[in-house]
Structure formats: C-alpha cells, structure tokens
Amino acid sequence: MSDGTEIESQEKETAPTKKKYEFIEDLPGVGPATSQKLRDLGYHTVESLAMATARELEPVGVGEKRAFSIIEAARSSIAISFVRADELLKMRQNVLRLTTGSTALDNILDGGLETQTITEFYGEYGSGKSQICHQLCVNVQLPPERGGLNGAALYVDTENTFRLERIAQMAKHMGLEPEQVVKNIIYAEAYTSDHQMFLLENADEVIKANNVKLIIVDSLTAHFRSEYIGREMLAPRQQRLNKHMHKLIGLARAFNTVAVVTNQVMAKPDVFFGNAVHPIGGHIVGHTSHTRLYLRRASRGPVRIARLVSSPYLPEGEEIFKVTGNGIEDVSEEEKASKRRGR
Ligand SMILES: Nc1ncnc2c1ncn2[C@@H]1O[C@H](COP(=O)(O)OP(=O)(O)OP(=O)(O)O)[C@@H](O)[C@H]1O
Ligand SMILES: [Mg+2]
Numbered sequence: 631m632s633d634g635t636e637i638e639s640q641e642k643e644t645a646p647t648k649k650k651y652e653f654i655e656d657l658p659g660v661g662p663a664t665s666q667k668l669r670d671l672g673y674h675t676v677e678s679l680a681m682a683t684a685r686e687l688e689p690v691g692v693g694e695k696r697a698f699s700i701i702e703a704a705r706s707s708i709a710i711s712f713v714r715a716d717e718l719l720k721m722r723q724n725v726l727r728l729t730t731g732s733t734a735l736d737n738i739l740d741g742g743l744e745t746q747t748i749t750e751f752y753g754e755y756g757s758g759k760s761q762i763c764h765q766l767c768v769n770v771q772l773p774p775e776r777g778g779l780n781g782a783a784l785y786v787d788t789e790n791t792f793r794l795e796r797i798a799q800m801a802k803h804m805g806l807e808p809e810q811v812v813k814n815i816i817y818a819e820a821y822t823s824d825h826q827m828f829l830l831e832n833a834d835e836v837i838k839a840n841n842v843k844l845i846i847v848d849s850l851t852a853h854f855r856s857e858y859i860g861r862e863m864l865a866p867r868q869q870r871l872n873k874h875m876h877k878l879i880g881l882a883r884a885f886n887t888v889a890v891v892t893n894q895v896m897a898k899p900d901v902f903f904g905n906a907v908h909p910i911g912g913h914i915v916g917h918t919s920h921t922r923l924y925l926r927r928a929s930r931g932p933v934r935i936a937r938l939v940s941s942p943y944l945p946e947g948e949e950i951f952k953v954t955g956n957g958i959e960d961v962s963e964e965e966k967a968s969k970r971r972g973r
Pocket of ligand 1: 755
C-alpha cells in the first residue's frame with residue numbers, strides 16, 4: 631500500500647531533472663507500492679508512462695501533483711517536451727517508414743507506413759487487410775535499405791485468421807529463413823474486446839524487450855461490433871474504442887513503431903447510389919487513426935484497389951496492387967496493359 635512515509639521520503643527528489651531513467655522504479659516519486667500499482671495499470675516502462683496523463687494515473691492514488699511530476703520525469707527521461715516549430719522537423723526525422731511490399735501502394739503513402747501514427751486498412755471481407763498485415767510482419771524484419779525496420783512484430787489477432795503458413799510463404803519469397811522470421815512475431819489472440827484492450831494495455835514491456843517495430847490489431851472493431859449491440863450501446867462502445875486507440879497511439883509514439891489496425895465496412899443505408907460503404911466505428915476511429923486506406927477487389931482476380939482516404943498531409947490517391955502466393959506485390963505494366971485491352 632502507498633502510505634504517507636513513502637510519499638514523504640520521495641517528495642524531496644521530485645525536482646525537475648534531465649536524468650535518464652531506465653526502469654519505472656528509478657523515477658523520483660515511485661516507491662515499491664506505487665510501482666506495483668503502475669504496473670497493475672499497465673505502465674511497465676518509462677516510455678509508456680511518458681505518454682500517460684495525470685488523470686490516467688488517478689487509480690494509483692498518488693494525487694494529481696505527484697502523478698504529474700512522475701510523468702514529467704518520465705518525459706524528460708525520453709526527451710518529450712515543448713519544442714520549437716523548427717525542432718518539429720527533427721522529431722519528424724525520427725519517423726521511419728515500412729514498405730508494404732508494393733511500390734505503388736508505398737507511393738500513395740509517400741514511401742510506406744509511418745511510425746508514430748496509426749494506419750487503418752478498411753474494406754470488405756477478402757479485400758486483403760489481413761494479407762497486408764501478414765506481409766508487414768515479414769517486411770518489418772528487413773533492413774532499412776530493403777524498406778524494413780530491423781525489428782519484430784506484435785500481432786493481436788481477434789478473428790483467429792493469422793496463419794504461419796502464409797508467413798513462411800512470404801518470408802521465403804523475400805529470401806528470409808521462415809524459422810527465423812516466425813521467431814520475431816509475437817502473437818496474441820484476443821478473445822473479447824476487454825481482452826483485446828488488456829493485451830495492448832500490458833504490451834509496453836514486450837515491445838521494449840523484443841524491439842517491436844510494428845503493432846497490428848486485426849481486427850480493431852470485430853469484437854466491439856459483436857459485443858456492443860443496439861443504439862444505447864453505441865456511446866460506451868465508442869468510448870472504449872477511443873481509449874483503445876489512444877493506448878495504441880501512445881505505444882506507437884513511445885517506441886517509434888508502426889501501428890496498423892484493420893476494420894470492416896458497413897453499407898450506408900441512407901445513400902441511393904454508388905458503393906457507399908463506411909468503416910465501422912465512425913468518427914472516433916477516424917479522428918484517431920491518422921492514415922486511412924480503403925481496400926477493395928478490382929475483379930475476381932488477385933488485383934486490389936487501395937484508396938488513401940485520409941492522411942494528415944498527403945493528398946487522396948488510388949493505386950492497385952495484388953495479393954498472390956508470394957504476398958503483396960505490384961501489378962506489372964504488362965498486366966495493366968492486358969487489363970486495359972480486356973476492358
Ligand atoms: N496463398 C494465397 N495465394 C493467393 N491469394 C491468397 C492467398 N491467401 C489469401 N489470398 C487472397 O487473399 C484473400 C483473403 O484476404 P484477407 O484475408 O486479407 O481478407 P480480409 O480483408 O482480411 O477479410 P476479412 O474482413 O474477412 O478479415 C483471399 O480471398 C485470396 O484472394
Ligand atoms: Mg482479415
């Protein structure tokens with residue numbers, strides 16, 4: 631239990647400092663009782679604490695002032711503070727990019743998926759969302775000169791659609807050892823939306839220890855959609871989804887990782903023409919996920935169309951790619967030409 635003596639003995643040390651802290655127990659103001667409570671809340675690392683708000687630490691019971699100074703110390707330790715606009719450029723330079731496997735798809739994303747933001751793929755079943763997730767798990771392990779991040783992947787699977795066979799096929803095609811590649815994918819199946827949230831809330835240590843550079847939640851919305859039914863459940867569902875996304879973005883920023891979520895679509899009943907579909911979760915998911923791509927099938931073949939629907943700074947764009955035995959690939963010029971002739 632956190633008692634008065636612990637608070638007093640720590641209070642003197644909470645002055646702002648530029649010290650680097652490796653473990654949450656090293657932070658001024660964090661004694662054994664507090665650290666246990668922080669861990670119970672899902673804060674196992676200095677990085678994830680740096681992304682917390684004083685309100686989120688309320689259950690720890692240390693009071694707002696001390697919560698704030700703990701967060702401040704964590705922030706100064708990992709160098710997050712107010713920055714001048716010209717320094718923002720430096721922060722942006724820390725953003726890394728991960729290839730999708732298709733140059734065309736990478737191009738509409740200005741070079742691939744970014745770290746520090748969430749990229750959402752939405753579309754109907756079979757549109758290629760999970761295939762892209764599998765491919766990214768392989769690609770993240772590549773060195774930067776091949777479009778990778780030399781890192782591991784964390785895969786939160788809510789529909790039990792993760793397949794090692796697919797990973798092996800894709801790895802072989804990239805010239806990697808499948809046995810090695812699967813060792814760098816940390817897999818967790820989420821059984822309910824609460825479980826799904828719990829997994830992310832406790833992921834920080836695993837991410838740090840394994841050099842995870844890609845976090846996938848496939849699918850973000852399926853559990854929420856099936857558990858929160860009816861109009862009166864809409865508000866609590868959105869609130870939970872919002873919290874979940876907030877956690878994800880915090881992890882992506884704290885550890886400079888790519889974060890990917892997938893989402894199904896619903897038909898829009900109030901629109902009379904066009905293939906009016908929109909992603910589940912509506913605006914909350916839309917506002918938090920910084921980059922959204924809508925995927926659809928071009929025809930019955932392997933070709934898929936990806937549309938960049940929203941991005942903080944890129945124009946809308948559309949490109950085609952294909953899903954084959956090898957994974958995510960570009961559609962060759964010959965294939966494009968023969969398709970045009972066939973039309
Ligand atoms: N080994 C393979 N070779 C070629 N194409 C494949 C292979 N495996 C999967 N595909 C293609 O990928 C499709 C499945 O795509 P994916 O699983 O990514 O869909 P999804 O968008 O995740 O759908 P859902 O909403 O149901 O999760 C298959 O229908 C097939 O066209
Ligand atoms: Mg899927």
